[in-house]
Amino acid sequence: MEDLAVRLSDVHAAYEGEEQATLRGVNLEIPPGEQWAVTGPNGAGKTTLLEVINGLLPVVSGNVQVLGRPVSSSNHSIRSEISYVPQNLFFPPETPFLVQDVVLAARFGRIPFGRLPGRRDREQSKDALRSVGMAWAERRPVGRLSGGQQRKVLLARSLAQEATVLLLDEPTANLDPEAKKDLAELVCTVRDNLNATALIVSHESGPLLAASDRSIVMESGVITSIDAANVSVAGVG
Amino acid sequence: MFGLPWHILLPTLLGTLLVGALCSSMGIFVVRMNLSSLGFAMSHAAFAGAAFGLMLSRFDPLWTAMAFALLVAGTLGPLTDAARLRTDTIIGATFPFTMALGLIFIHKAPSSGVGNGALTLLWGSVLGVTMSQVALLSCTALLVVIVLRLFGKDVFAVLLDRKLATATGVNARRTFYVILFLVAIVVAVSLRVTGGLLIYALMILPASAAFQWAYDLKKILLLAPALGIGSAFLGFLLSLWADLPIGASIALACAIVFFASILFSPKRRRIIAV
Numbered sequence: 001m002e003d004l005a006v007r008l009s010d011v012h013a014a015y016e017g018e019e020q021a022t023l024r025g026v027n028l029e030i031p032p033g034e035q036w037a038v039t040g041p042n043g044a045g046k047t048t049l050l051e052v053i054n055g056l057l058p059v060v061s062g063n064v065q066v067l068g069r070p071v072s073s074s075n076h077s078i079r080s081e082i083s084y085v086p087q088n089l090f091f092p093p094e095t096p097f098l099v100q101d102v103v104l105a106a107r108f109g110r111i112p113f114g115r116l117p118g119r120r121d122r123e124q125s126k127d128a129l130r131s132v133g134m135a136w137a138e139r140r141p142v143g144r145l146s147g148g149q150q151r152k153v154l155l156a157r158s159l160a161q162e163a164t165v166l167l168l169d170e171p172t173a174n175l176d177p178e179a180k181k182d183l184a185e186l187v188c189t190v191r192d193n194l195n196a197t198a199l200i201v202s203h204e205s206g207p208l209l210a211a212s213d214r215s216i217v218m219e220s221g222v223i224t225s226i227d228a229a230n231v232s233v234a235g236v237g
Numbered sequence: 238m239f240g241l242p243w244h245i246l247l248p249t250l251l252g253t254l255l256v257g258a259l260c261s262s263m264g265i266f267v268v269r270m271n272l273s274s275l276g277f278a279m280s281h282a283a284f285a286g287a288a289f290g291l292m293l294s295r296f297d298p299l300w301t302a303m304a305f306a307l308l309v310a311g312t313l314g315p316l317t318d319a320a321r322l323r324t325d326t327i328i329g330a331t332f333p334f335t336m337a338l339g340l341i342f343i344h345k346a347p348s349s350g351v352g353n354g355a356l357t358l359l360w361g362s363v364l365g366v367t368m369s370q371v372a373l374l375s376c377t378a379l380l381v382v383i384v385l386r387l388f389g390k391d392v393f394a395v396l397l398d399r400k401l402a403t404a405t406g407v408n409a410r411r412t413f414y415v416i417l418f419l420v421a422i423v424v425a426v427s428l429r430v431t432g433g434l435l436i437y438a439l440m441i442l443p444a445s446a447a448f449q450w451a452y453d454l455k456k457i458l459l460l461a462p463a464l465g466i467g468s469a470f471l472g473f474l475l476s477l478w479a480d481l482p483i484g485a486s487i488a489l490a491c492a493i494v495f496f497a498s499i500l501f502s503p504k505r506r507r508i509i510a511v
């Protein structure tokens with residue numbers, strides 16, 4: 001039985017056409033239920049780290065496991081356990097989707113092939129929207145919401161998905177200070193509600209970093225430091 | 238055209254309405270995924286296939302047209318993924334290639350008049366629709382319904398955002414390929430009725446018009462085929478009334494519906510509360 005939520009062993013990853021690997025020999029072990037922050041300058045490999053854990057970017061070498069199961073671009077079932085909120089994902093005003101459907105769609109990876117969403121899926125989505133204070137927007141077009149409201153809807157997706165692992169890429173970027181604070185508190189609430197393991201990329205210090213159990217610093221595709229001595233980081237430096 | 242007997246008018250009407258529904262339904266995917274040239278590429282692939290069938294003169298051009306359209310559909314997805322280019326770029330590269338193939342096949346065809354058969358696929362022959370073609374179109378409509386029932390939630394997630402769909406465990410690549418195949422099948426079976434040029438109008442305009450009226454994809458999924466059927470019927474009546482070529486009348490009706498939708502779209506209204 002795997003006692004780790006996320007395990008990366010000597011992972012090298014690169015985007016196509018890149019001469020240099022974006023991740024170089026990364027080792028990481030995150031126990032379940034912990035919240036870790038990832039910081040570092042632009043191009044350090046923070047987003048790549050999340051995409052590798054989610055299987056969106058195949059590794060060149062090394063192993064990635066989530067909840068003891070191997071992650072790869074063809075292993076779709078493990079992704080239904082992982083909620084990934086990409087950086088700067090904003091829906092343009094003409095997006096033809098209602099908020100309730102955007103949240104409901106987060107559960108589709110869990111629904112078996114050929115089946116349609118059922119009553120439980122819809123209730124779960126409604127509850128998720130209520131939890132992030134967006135129940136009022138249920139039947140609103142998602143593209144008509146503000147940036148901060150759209151971020152809340154994406155967090156509601158994580159709740160609706162009942163994810164075990166949360167990967168959030170700069171969840172408070174491009175928001176005004178009040179919305180940043182509001183959203184940071186909400187991220188912590190969502191994580192607590194799900195009792196999930198969270199890996200949060202953040203450029204700036206603030207409540208998200210403060211609430212994290214550990215903080216990873218990345219630079220040039222490697223983990224340069226972790227703020228706790230008892231965590232295995234074989235590939236540091 | 239009022240003087241035409243019912244055994245010609247009825248299959249024409251039914252075929253036109255079915256093609257209107259099918260093409261505009263596929264148009265939702267094409268418009269939402271910014272693949273507006275897909276219908277064009279598929280129709281030219283089908284044209285090349287039909288020319289190939291006529292050149293060999295042993296196969297029904299419909300089946301070779303469908304084989305070529307499916308071949309292109311089967312190639313487009315993996316090619317886009319492998320080349321890491323926009324699908325529209327790959328489609329743009331496919332289009333002249335299949336067009337050139339079609340012209341070469343016509344050139345190599347054994348008899349001089351054979352090119353006209355293939356060219357019918359570019360211009361269409363709405364009045365030449367038979368009841369067996371209506372049956373084939375009905376079967377295609379049934380197939381579309383079954384496939385969308387099976388892949389419905391995956392298609393829905395991919396239309397929202399392909400990356401987000403993949404991230405939540407939906408097999409977005411497979412879903413994208415399924416969409417390409419559905420478009421290919423619909424284009425190939427509709428081509429003889431509408432022609433490659435009209436199919437573009439029926440695929441893009443009613444779906445684009447539907448996007449002007451609603452923010453809810455579920456409504457658009459109903460509205461687009463309704464507008465497709467409406468445009469086809471309007472074109473059919475216009476052709477009967479003014480004695481115009483039916484294909485051109487349908488394209489004209491599609492354009493009218495599209496521009497009227499832009500003009501009266503509630504999305505463009507500014508509501509100012511005082």
